[in-house]
Amino acid sequence: MTNAVPKGHQAIGRQGFETALTDAFHEHIRSFARTAHNRNVYALSVYTDERHSFLLYLNTLEGFERTITESPYYCSYSEEQKHDLKYSLGDFAFSYATFQGPFASQYAAYHDAVKALSAAGGPDGLEPYKGSPDLVRYVYKAELFEGGQFLTALHVTKRLLAQSVWLLQTTPDFAAFASSGSEYIDYSVVMRQTIDTERFYRIFPEMKSCDEAFQAAVEEARGLPYGEQVTYWWECVRENRNRQPDALLTATVRTDYQAVEALADVGAPILPAVMQALRSSVQQGDQEKAAFLCEVLLESGGLSREVLGEMAAAVEYAPPGDQEIRSLLTRTRQKLTGRF
Helix, strand or coil, X not given: CCCCCCCCCCCECHHHHHHHHHHHHHHHHHHHHCCCCCCCEEEEEEEECCCCCEEEEEEEHHHHHHHHHHCCCHHHCCHHHHHHHHCCHHHCCEEECCCCCHHHHHHHHHHHHHHHHHHHCCHHHCCCCCCCHHHXXXXXXXXXXXXXXXXXXXXXXXXXXXHCHHHCCEEEEEEEEEECCCHHHHHHHHHHHCCCHHXXXXXXXXXXXXXXXXXXXXXXXXXXXXXXXXXXXXXXXXXXXXXXXXXXXXXXXXXXXXXXXXXXXXXXXXXXXXXXXXXHHHHCCCHHHHHHHHHHHHHCCCCCHHHHHHHHHHHHHCCCCCHHHHHHHHHHHHHHHHCC
16 A cells, blocks of 8 residues: 555556456457357356455346246246246356456466455555565555456446457347446346346336336325435435345335435435434434435435535534444534535
């Protein structure tokens, strides 16, 4: 961890890493395209997770049928269960997790950095590098870490769609998508970045019903007084985190962010109610609710300097010694200040 790139090295950022990863996956796709398996390809996915692993998944209709018939469990599945299995990456017939050539070394070094960050508890725990530049193999920018892997997976998927998918013999409903390992994130946000709505509904017809139910709830909530809207969406988030089956966000395969977005989209008129709820949650030491409301402020338009002043005053409502909430409010105020 250093503010200066050692002499003789160039820092690798997200764009450079994405280019190298895309090229590596392109080679896997090209190799697959030369085999007899290259027919009726219905799905391609770039997967990543908290461990920063990147895998390429491909499946064909024949590969899917083979998975069903060769499994003593899957062969007795209902049609609905088989449909869910069809897009389960762990059951895809073709996957690629290793690399050849120069990128193999770069990828291994990238994981060394991930392990070092994990062992240090994050960037703040790392000691500045003071060794010889001759001992440095690669230099990575911080943007690759702290969640950057999920953006990388999405961007690589888009690149593969543009430059590699033409090599595959695909089905009419072929879908390429990134995967984060969370169906709530994937179905509500990520898949929609690379699959157009009409095709998305054809492939996942149940999601159209989910979308309609969620949108109806959004419209209904907008008819409530502003304070009740804040309460309504926070309750939705709380129920979702408890994974209550009948909770709105859980049932419609949404994440907490959609609740944040629903409030933020109301705009400036709802901000006084948000600030009132924030002061109350801070006073009660409710960090979860305070963090949710801070996210609403960060996503909202129509912010004024009065809000910044109220954020500074909100710190005074925090229980003595509650440094976590104070830090949360300070960070949020700094981000909001940056907009002005």
